[in-house]
Amino acid sequence: ITDEAHFQFLQNAVMQYYMYKSTDSGEVEIGRNITKLENMGFRVGEELIER
Structure with a gap:
């Protein structure tokens, strides 16, 4: 399972x-x-963009 799938489950x-x-x-x-x-959601989105 990809990281994206783990995130969706969470x-x-x-x-x-x-x-x-x-x-x-x-x-x-x-x-x-x-x-x-x-x-x-906002905080997670910010962290993903910073990567």
Whole structure:
């Protein structure tokens, strides 16, 4: 499996975790979880570009 596939598996697992966690919470918590996911994606993208 390539590095890209590993990253996709990790990304899917993180998204499923945050979305599952959000279903038990209110709308405010869903918004926070989406913001966390966006921030993680931004940081990972920055690091990949720097390589």
